[in-house]
Amino acid sequence: xxEFIAALRAVVxxxxxxxxxxxxxxxxxxxxxxxxxxxxxxxxxxDAEQVAAIVRLCLSAGVSxxxxxxxxxxxxxxxxxxxxxxxxxxxxxLRQVREVDQANNTLTIEAGATLAEAxxxxxxxxxxxxxxxxxxxxxxxxxxxxxxxxxxxxxRYGNTRALVLxxxxxxxxxxxxxxxxxxxxxxxxxxxxxxFIGAEGTLGIVxxxxxxxxxxxxxxxxxxxxxxxPAKAVEMLARLGERVGDRVSAFELIGRQALDLVLQxxxxxxxxxxxxxxxYVLVELTDFGTQSALDALFEEAFAGSxxxxxxxxxxxxxxxxxAADLWRLRESISxxxxxxxxxxxxxxxxxxxxxxxxxxxxxxxxxxxYPGIRIVAFGHVGDGNLHYNQSRxxxxxxxxxxxxxxxxxxxxxxxxxxxxxxxSAEHGIGQLKRDLLTRYKSPVEMGIMRAIKRLLDPSGxxxxxxxxxx
Numbered sequence: 001x002x003e004f005i006a007a008l009r010a011v012v013x014x015x016x017x018x019x020x021x022x023x024x025x026x027x028x029x030x031x032x033x034x035x036x037x038x039x040x041x042x043x044x045x046x047d048a049e050q051v052a053a054i055v056r057l058c059l060s061a062g063v064s065x066x067x068x069x070x071x072x073x074x075x076x077x078x079x080x081x082x083x084x085x086x087x088x089x090x091x092x093x094l095r096q097v098r099e100v101d102q103a104n105n106t107l108t109i110e111a112g113a114t115l116a117e118a119x120x121x122x123x124x125x126x127x128x129x130x131x132x133x134x135x136x137x138x139x140x141x142x143x144x145x146x147x148x149x150x151x152x153x154x155x156r157y158g159n160t161r162a163l164v165l166x167x168x169x170x171x172x173x174x175x176x177x178x179x180x181x182x183x184x185x186x187x188x189x190x191x192x193x194x195x196f197i198g199a200e201g202t203l204g205i206v207x208x209x210x211x212x213x214x215x216x217x218x219x220x221x222x223x224x225x226x227x228x229x230p231a232k233a234v235e236m237l238a239r240l241g242e243r244v245g246d247r248v249s250a251f252e253l254i255g256r257q258a259l260d261l262v263l264q265x266x267x268x269x270x271x272x273x274x275x276x277x278x279x280y281v282l283v284e285l286t287d288f289g290t291q292s293a294l295d296a297l298f299e300e301a302f303a304g305s306x307x308x309x310x311x312x313x314x315x316x317x318x319x320x321x322x323a324a325d326l327w328r329l330r331e332s333i334s335x336x337x338x339x340x341x342x343x344x345x346x347x348x349x350x351x352x353x354x355x356x357x358x359x360x361x362x363x364x365x366x367x368x369x370y371p372g373i374r375i376v377a378f379g380h381v382g383d384g385n386l387h388y389n390q391s392r393x394x395x396x397x398x399x400x401x402x403x404x405x406x407x408x409x410x411x412x413x414x415x416x417x418x419x420x421x422x423x424s425a426e427h428g429i430g431q432l433k434r435d436l437l438t439r440y441k442s443p444v445e446m447g448i449m450r451a452i453k454r455l456l457d458p459s460g461x462x463x464x465x466x467x468x469x470x
Contacts, residue, residue: 001040004061008043008087011053016044016093027088030079031072032338035431037080039066042088048168048176048207054089055205056174064461065089067201069143070114072135074345075430077147077200081465091142094207097121098180105213106165106182111142111206118211127213130157130249134331142206148198150426152330155382156249156286157214159426160197166210167193172203172457180210195452200428201463203456217249217286219294222323225314226277231356233281233381236310240283243301247294250284251382252330253355258378261336262329269329272315281381282330284323333378333387342398343376343391344408350421352384359386362415366390369411370404385425388412413440429467437467 009017018024019041029036040063045051058065064086068078080086094112101107102125109118115136122129133139133151143149145167150159157163166181179193196204227233233253240248256278262269287294298316302308317323337343350358359377366373374393379386390408392401413423413436423440424433438446453460453468 001061001063004057004063005041007057008041008054011050011057012043012045016046018042018044024088027068027071027090028080030074030076032074035076035079037066037082038084039080039086039088040084042090044090044093046093048094048170051089051091051094051170051205051207052174052176054087055170055172058087058461059172059174059459062459062461063087064464065201065205066463067091067142067146067205069112069140069146070135070138072139073143073147073430074347074427075424075432077428077430077463077466078143079431086464089205091140091205091207094142098208100125100127100213101182102127104182105215106210107213108166108180108182108208108210109141110208111140111145113141115139115141115144122213123216125213126216128216129163129211129213131160131163134334141209141211145197145206145209146200147428148426150380150383150385152250152252152284152380154380154385155251156246159383161194163212164193164197164209165212167196167206168208169196169204169206172459172462176207177204180208182210195456198428200430200466202453202467203462205462215288217288219287219289219291220323221285221291221294221298222317222326223283223298223314224272224317224326224329225281225283226273226275226312227279227281227310228277228312229356230279230359230381232310233279234352234355236281236283236307237352237382239307239310240301243307244285244297247285247287247297248283248382249286250282251380252282253377253379253381253386254280254282254330254333255375255377256280257374258333258336258376259329261340261376262332265336265339266328266332269332270325272326272329273313275313277312282326330378333376337376337389337391340398341391341395342402343389344402344405346388346390346409346412346423347385347425347427348388348412348416348421348423349383349385349425350416350419352381354419354421355381355384355386358415358419358421359388361418362388362412365411365415366408370408384421409436431466434465434467434469 094110099108
């Protein structure tokens with residue numbers, strides 16, 4: 001492999017072809033520390049042409065490629081396997097804003113830019129790029145496209161798939177497909193970009209994207225509301241939508257166990273309400289009128305139509321800082337869980353109307369099999385996506401409890417399937433859920449997916465061991 005590595009260095013320059021174990025280490029494990037792998041090198045190209053040259057070198061040498069962005073994924077999709085027969089293609093140097101078209105409401109940006117940088121580029125021309133995740137300061141555009149990330153504003157704006165108009169992709173052949181079109185209507189055959197959104201780098205490498213922008217809301221109302229049950233939260237969502245329409249931009253459900261972990265592990269976190277309640281909703285309304293008008297609309301909505309009866313207690317943010325503090329509680333849950341130790345994680349979706357039934361059925365089944373189990377449930381109830389995580393009450397017991405991952409997952413996924421849901425709502429498949437696909441997708445679906453993979457990547461070099469196996 002000496003000649004191969006030398007050829008990589010010639011493409012990107014020696015400083016950007018890492019071979020030393022210490023230099024490569026941050027790119028060889030996932031954010032949660034669950035997956036670790038080996039690689040011949042970590043290569044950091046600066047543009048699509050260098051990516052294409054690297055792919056051609058790998059194709060000639062029979063070396064696999066693991067594309068990687070900010071490395072914030074939760075399913076091991078950007079972590080190499082242990083066989084060491086690959087390179088990690090780190091995309092973080094491709095971060096240019098190529099174009100912002102204010103009149104067309106589009107942003108063309110490279111894959112290595114962070115999500116926060118994409119948001120800032122939109123804000124600079126008084127526009128909104130609405131995709132918002134807790135990891136937005138470090139996750140990258142290519143990564144969120146490759147996993148079809150969701151986030152907290154899917155309810156109003158849709159997930160990543162709905163926000164992408166065009167892509168630039170380096171194919172497994174080393175060719176560059178230039179599909180950066182800012183068109184809302186293009187009915188000229190197959191919509192090829194959809195193949196690469198959510199494919200986790202198994203069909204090609206996204207190097208740039210043209211994204212939808214929106215007018216920036218002028219007013220925001222944020223509230224933290226205590227509710228008796230998930231059923232009351234779902235009822236509140238329906239009634240609120242009837243009163244204020246699509247002004248509801250986010251509607252997050254948070255269980256008390258999740259909040260307790262944040263209060264325990266996140267410095268400066270404070271409970272917004274003095275009393276303890278079993279469930280909370282973090283709701284955000286946005287509009288283009290005045291702040292006073294939106295606040296009045298929010299109050300009016302809860303004064304009638306049965307909404308007030310859904311709420312046990314609550315607080316409405318009176319400043320941007322207070323709103324940010326409320327959002328910090330929600331966005332710190334994953335970090336708090338990480339500090340608490342290992343937990344079994346699920347990212348599932350069911351119809352919004354089925355959320356209460358899912359939580360009841362799955363919770364009862366898990367408690368019956370694992371008495372005293374701690375269930376941390378939270379997520380985007382507005383679009384049916386729940387993060388549903390399990391651990392033991394005592395931290396020291398969690399490492400051993402991880403041996404129950406498959407059995408716990410079977411309980412959860414069987415309830416999801418019975419309610420016509422999905423075992424992966426926004427985190428992707430990666431290594432974590434790869435083997436579950438054949439159980440929860442039909443043979444017809446799996447056959448189509450494998451046929452597409454064979455067509456585009458006949459050598460099987462693109463992110464092996466992820467999504468499809470073998």
